[in-house]
Amino acid sequence: MTDRLSLSGQLEISRLVYGMWRVADEDDTSASHVQAKIEACLDQGITTMDQADIYGDYGAEAVLGAALKAAPGLRDKIEIVTKCDIVAPIGKYADKRVKYYDTSAAHITASLEASLANMATDRVDLLLIHRPDPFMDHEETGRALDDLVASGKVQAVGVSNFKLNDWTLLQSAMSTPLCTNQVEVSVLHHAPFIDGDIAWMQERGIRPMAWSPLGGGALFGDDGADVRAVLARIGKDQGVDATAVAVAWLLAHPAKLAPVMGTNNLSRIAAISDALKVEMDRETWFEILTAAMGAEVP
Secondary structure, three states: OOOEEEEOOOEEEEOOEEEOOOOOOOOOOOHHHHHHHHHHHHOOOOOEEEOOOOHHHHOHHHHHHHHHHHOHHHHHHOEEEEEEOEEOOOHHHOOOOOOEEOOOHHHHHHHHHHHHHHOOOOOEEEEEEOOOOOOOOHHHHHHHHHHHHHHOOEEEEEEEOOOHHHHHHHHOOOOOOOOOEEEEOOOOOOHHHOOOHHHHHHHOOOOOEEEOOOHHHHHHOHHHHHHHHHHHHHHHHHOOOHHHHHHHHHHOOOOOOEEEEOOOOHHHHHOHHHHHHOOOOHHHHHHHHHHHHOOOOO
16 A cells, blocks of 8 residues: 655645546546545555546546546545646647647636546645746745635645746745645656755655656657666566556655656556565666666766
């Protein structure tokens, strides 16, 4: 069973998170099938479901909502994370000329209301600004997020893909603490452990969420062959597969990351928590990093 992670004292999430960005991408999007995925997560103590308004061409939230309407008892067993601010010329925004970010108060509020309706719920546990907005009025954005928390429609707020200056700018205009930053981190995308992106969060006690923890599937392609061989060898010794070791590598880091695992395959969902079985000492962690870098550390 996965353990729990406290985000700035505002919200507890499961240490492993189920990513629902592909939930609308398969033939079977029935309420019963989605319910089976959620139940498979709950059986492992995975209670946090990661969504975004843009997922599934702005349709994934409604797929989750249909499952929650069919089985309303599930809502109080899970935490829902969703995101806003990306406006792309697809789905409901198909008439837009260009992809852009919108962190205006009007857009954030309207997006949240749409998310609540789509997911058939009266609250979102965690709302994230999906991408840094170079046109952001931080005072307006910060006030909008504070107001949503005060309204009770959002329990906690955070960001995704933010650099340090993006974080401090927005936080400077808020009374509510930002509680997490969801960033891309994996064995293949390990730069955040080296370039300071994880370090500044670790310094501030911010628990990052890690999206694409398997490199978007690249770990299983030609580019990931060398490091995959190392992961598979370590996994064989511990009775798990290479995927579990790759996730365990993230879990072992002292910054206490929460990997967001996305798959539509029920058997793979049931195996997500295998990562918790892996023992990862310092030498093994660096062995994997060395394989990922293709050279020893300096």
